[in-house]
Amino acid sequence: MPTSPSAQGARAAVVCGLGAWLPPRAVDNDELASRIDTSDDWIRTRTGIRTRHFVSPGMPTSRLATEAGARALESAGLDSxxxxxxxxxxxxxxxxxxxxxxxxxxxxxxxxxxxxSAVCTGFLYALATAAALITSGAAEHILVIGADAFSTIVDPEERSTAVVFGDGAGAVVLRAGGAAEPGAVGRVELGADGSLADLITVRAGGSETRSTDVPPSRADAHFSMAGQEVFFHAVTRMAGASRTAIADAGWRAEEVDRLVGHQANARILHAVGERLDIPRDRIVIHLDRVGNTAAASIPLALAHAQSTGGLGAGDRVVLSAFGGGATWGATALTWPDLKTA
Known part of the structure; x- marks a missing residue:
């Protein structure tokens, strides 16, 4: 039975359930190389990705989200x-x-x-929103899901994006509890810079292009990303937000047990760790198995780390992300004792 909030300090949102789901279709680098000018070595060297999962025809994002949400509810022992x-x-x-x-x-x-909608920072934005509803007293339990099917918006013939992204969903359940409890979500440091909107975008499909009579080009109809600029801003913003989150938690960098960053690129995660003086063996890497799953990547990485023994009760964990908008965020929490469904 959870300890009452009054016995554990100020009211807080506490993680009490965790779930994840990947569509059954796995696509390895060799399969992509059979139709795109690339190779397994090229992809692994530049991204760290070995395989990813794609939705099958007729499988929308709602299916991914429902599957992960059901597992998170089961993990929390809740049906509502x-x-x-x-x-x-x-x-x-x-x-x-x-x-x-x-x-x-x-x-x-x-x-x-x-x-x-905050692209790859979406899970942290959703987490912050749900935590605020709980700490305000507006809710006692909230299901937070990150789910994306990026294979439906990338150009399958564009090497720079087609090899990077995968589909999936992850979810957590938050309950009202005390700020001193394991699982209590700390203040979520969030930021945005709209001047960087073109770095990560799907230009067509919204009012910007629909308000004109000009049909969108193939490039504008698909996802695009300015890789080198994104790398710089991702490392800078994720490291800065993480540093703030660590300080807010009252920790030192060397006390962080696990850095769970948005799983965009292994080099980005390692660069963030270097700026924070967090050793590589404390950085959770899951993208090699699933690629960049956008808003789903942090909860998917958490679920994988817990299920494989890479994350345990009492670990001091930092979550960090950078995404389109541009948006970024980070928070810190002590990992609770819970099961993954």
């Missing part, structure tokens, strides 16, 4: 929550939001449910 917050850049439709459909499929019709 007060709200559902879904972070995604690949909603089933431009309108309406996908979260209400996910909530309905989970038997949560009538509960508030909404999407958050």
């Amino acid at each position: 929550v007060d709200a559902v917050v879904l972070a995604t850049t690949t909603p089933d439709r431009p309108c309406p939001a996908t979260a209400p459909l996910v909530a309905h499929r989970l038997g949560l019709t009538g509960r508030p449910a909404f999407d958050v």
Whole structure:
């Protein structure tokens, strides 16, 4: 039974459930190399990725989110929550939001449910939003999901993006608890810079292009990313936000047991660790198995680390991400004793 918030200090949002799901179709580097001018060695050397999962025809983001959400609820031992917050850049439709459909499929019709769009920082934005609802007293339990099907928006013939992204979903359940409890989410350091909007984008499909009579080009209809600039800003912003989160937690960098960053690129994660003086063996790497899964990457990495023994109760954990917008964020928490479904 959770300790009452009054016995554990100020009211806080506490992680009490964790779930993950990947679509069954696994695509390794050799399969991509059979249709794109690339190779397994080229992909692994530049990204660290060996394989990733793609949705099958007729499998939208809502399916991924529902599967991960159901597993997180099972992990928490709950069949109901007060709200559902879904972070995604690949909603089933431009309108309406996908979260209400996910909530309905989970038997949560009538509960508030909404999407958050912050690309690869989406999970942290959703986590911060849900935590605020709990600490304000507006909710006792909230399901937070990160889910993306980036294979549906990248150009399958564009080597620089087609080899990087994968599809999947991860989720956590938050409950009201005390700030001193294991699992209590610390202050989430968030930021954004709209002047960098073109670094990570799908230009077509919104009002910007639909308000004109000019049909979008193939490039504008698909995801694009300015790789070198993204690398610089990702390392700078993730390291800065993580440093703030570590200080807010009252820790020193050497006391961090696990850095769980957005799984974009192994070189980015290692560079962030170097700036923070966190050894590589404390950096969780999951992208080699799933690629860049955008908003799903942090909860997927957490679930994998816990299920394989790389993350345990009492570990001091920093979560950090950078994404389109540009957006970034980080937070810190002591990992709780829970099971992965």
